[in-house]
Each structure stands twice: as C-alpha cells, then as structure tokens.
Amino acid sequence: MIPLKISCNNTNLLYNRRKRNSTIYSSYGHIPKLYSGKTFEFGGIYLEKPDEKTIEKLLNYAREARENAYAPYSGFKVGAALLTDKGEIFKGCNVENVSFGATNCAERTALFSAVAEGNRSFTAIAIAAGDETILPCGICRQALSEFSPQLCVICAKKDGYKIYSLSELLPHAFDKFTPEEKN
Numbered sequence: 156m157i158p159l160k161i162s163c164n165n166t167n168l169l170y171n172r173r174k175r176n177s178t179i180y181s182s183y184g185h186i187p188k189l190y191s192g193k194t195f196e197f198g199g200i201y202l203e204k205p206d207e208k209t210i211e212k213l214l215n216y217a218r219e220a221r222e223n224a225y226a227p228y229s230g231f232k233v234g235a236a237l238l239t240d241k242g243e244i245f246k247g248c249n250v251e252n253v254s255f256g257a258t259n260c261a262e263r264t265a266l267f268s269a270v271a272e273g274n275r276s277f278t279a280i281a282i283a284a285g286d287e288t289i290l291p292c293g294i295c296r297q298a299l300s301e302f303s304p305q306l307c308v309i310c311a312k313k314d315g316y317k318i319y320s321l322s323e324l325l326p327h328a329f330d331k332f333t334p335e336e337k338n
C-alpha cells in the first residue's frame with residue numbers, strides 16, 4: 156500500500172501545513188512574521204518560545220521520563236517530553252535492546268506515543284540526559300520533522316537549558332519524494 160502522504164492531495168496537505176506554519180515561524184530567507192512578542196531569533200529563524208513555566212514543566216517531565224529509561228548496555232539514560240499544539244505533554248525514554256538496532260530513542264518514544272493518541276502537530280520537545288546537554292540524533296530529527304519542522308527543541312543542561320529550532324538542527328530535511336510509475 157502506498158503511504159497516503161505521497162498521493163497528490165496529500166502532497167498539497169503537506170505543503171499547506173508548512174505554509175500554515177510559516178505564519179507562525181519564519182523560514183530561511185523570509186522576512187519573519189512575528190506571531191507574538193515571545194519570539195527569539197536563532198540563526199536567522201524566529202520562533203515562538205514557550206513561556207518559562209512551560210519550559211520548566213517540560214524539563215521536569217523529561218527528567219521524570221529519564222528515570223524509566225531502559226539502558227542496560229550504554230548506561231546512557233535519556234528522557235523526553237513532547238508538547239502538542241493542544242497543550243498535552245507526552246513523555247518518552249530510550250529503550251535499548253540486546254539487538255542494538257532495535258533500540259529506540261527517548262524523542263521517538265515520546266513522538267510515537269503522541270501520534271498513537273491522534274496528535275499530528277507539536278510545539279516543543281524537552282530532552283534531558285542528566286548533567287550532559289545532548290541534541291536529538293539524526294533519526295529523531297527526521298522523525299520529528301515529519302510532523303513539525305519548526306519544533307522548538309529544549310535541551311536540559313546542568314543549570315538551565317539550551318534552545319534550538321528543529322529546522323536549524325535539520326536543514327534541508329527529506330520531506331517528499333516522487334513515486335515511480337507502477338508497471
């Protein structure tokens with residue numbers, strides 16, 4: 156079965172979704188349209204930053220989720236908390252496997268839980284890995300970009316956090332392809 160996303164209609168939907176996002180966030184080379192006063196610039200991109208209370212809540216949820224991480228092989232525990240556009244938060248942790256390729260990252264665990272509950276649009280994700288600040292791996296950047304390419308990425312550090320735009324972390328994301336004609 157061909158995934159819905161690559162049909163003509165849904166390519167339009169994808170385009171519209173990105174167009175809709177552009178009213179909130181600017182993208183490279185565009186004059187920023189400020190959505191509210193709570194914006195900040197990151198590498199030429201303006202995005203809406205969640206308020207400090209929300210950021211703190213997301214960081215706490217990410218740290219909580221980290222407690223449940225299953226990381227007997229690396230010992231590297233990670234937690235994530237993903238905020239939907241409806242204000243719901245979904246937690247995730249890394250889940251390792253003796254067959255390393257079966258391991259899942261915290262960010263994707265949170266994403267898949269949220270999608271399984273019918274969510275398709277996200278505002279921010281917080282990631283916690285103890286004192287060490289980490290950024291999402293390439294696979295997670297791609298997975299998150301599928302739904303919210305302008306996601307606000309909040310990375311916990313020992314005292315506070317660092318904040319990024321997903322489009323800054325994953326420029327030129329793979330976001331469409333043309334299916335070959337069926338024989």
Ligand SMILES: [Zn+2]
Nearest residue numbers: 260291292295
């Ligand atoms: Zn990852």
